[in-house]
Amino acid sequence: MPEHPSHARKRKLLLRAAAKVNLHLRVAPPDESGYHPLMSWMCTVGLFDTLTLERAEGDEQIGPAAPDRAAADALVHLECDDPSLPRDKTNLAVRAAIAVIDALRSEQQTPRQSWPHNQPLLRIWLEKRIPVGGGLGGGSADAARVLLGLNRLLELNWPIDRIRAIAATLGSDVPFFLEGPSGVVTGRGQVVRPLPPPRPRWVVLVLPGYGIPTRDVYRTFDELRLGDRQAVDAQPDWNQWTELSAGPLMQRLINDLEPAAFALCPRLANLRQQLEQALARPVRMSGSGSSLFTLFDNFDEAQDAVARITNSWPVKALATSVAPAPEDDLADQAN
Structure with a gap:
């Protein structure tokens, strides 16, 4: 029996990833591990990348039953309107998707979606509007939206703490974009305390x-x-x-x-x-x-x-x- 439209699983999500500014940024000398402890008031701003996530259809599942025929990065395909941007696992959006796939495999979880044998499990279309290398966090914003988007698209129902743990492995700005739109970030970026936005809008x-x-x-x-x-x-x-x-x-x-x-x-x-x-x-x-x-x-x-x-x-x-x-x-x- 076909699924009722209200219960049909989504195949595609449209996401907008907002840039950020570091309103206030204090940085300490490096600690014994070489990292710089920081404290920053960060806030999102109205400059957006747009991502479309699409899962494939078929009879193959992510998780322990996912194919061993390819590395996880071969299962994610990224297209972007900026030709200068990498499309492999050096791109944070791809790394975020790979991290979700790896987590599913390692945790022996199998979501309900199925996948074809002869194409990537996930396709990402990225319209890049946040400048690369500008200190506006575009790559980190994209990664955070991919994490949240896959949690929805694959019906994983992961608690936010599970997503935060993955975000912390991707980069110091990624955890903030899970919490936004305004917050104080400390440590290596993994601790985010929500804060009201500034009065100037x-x-x-x-x-x-x-x-x-x-x-x-x-x-x-x-x-x-x-x-x-x-x-x-x-x-x-x-x-x-x-x-x-x-x-x-x-x-x-x-x-x-x-x-x-x-x-x-x-x-x-x-x-x-x-x-x-x-x-x-x-x-x-x-x-x-x-x-x-x-x-x-x-x-x-x-x-x-x-x-x-x-x-x-x-x-x-x-x-x-x-x-x-x-x-x-x-x-x-x-x-």
């Missing part, structure tokens, strides 16, 4: 068009002997900070990676300085760069700033919302 993003390798930024950070463990451990009064308007809040925000990034890329340092002078307000860098941002209390002011920036510098800039609620199939609980 508009951000201007400045996208210079070039990236800075994160590895190089941290290497320079260490060479310059930057970082303060006490600053990482001593958290601000977040309740007060979330109520501040744009001007006073921007004055308080710090990014400890800026000196290292600016030492590596003087033209980014010059751009930031010129923007601050032209806009008469602080401008911060997100993550390890190269994207810059500043907050506004109303949209008209933000739009005016974008016009001034794009008329004066050969960069992209956009005004968008802070802590948007993505509308996609994960929010569509009726289907």
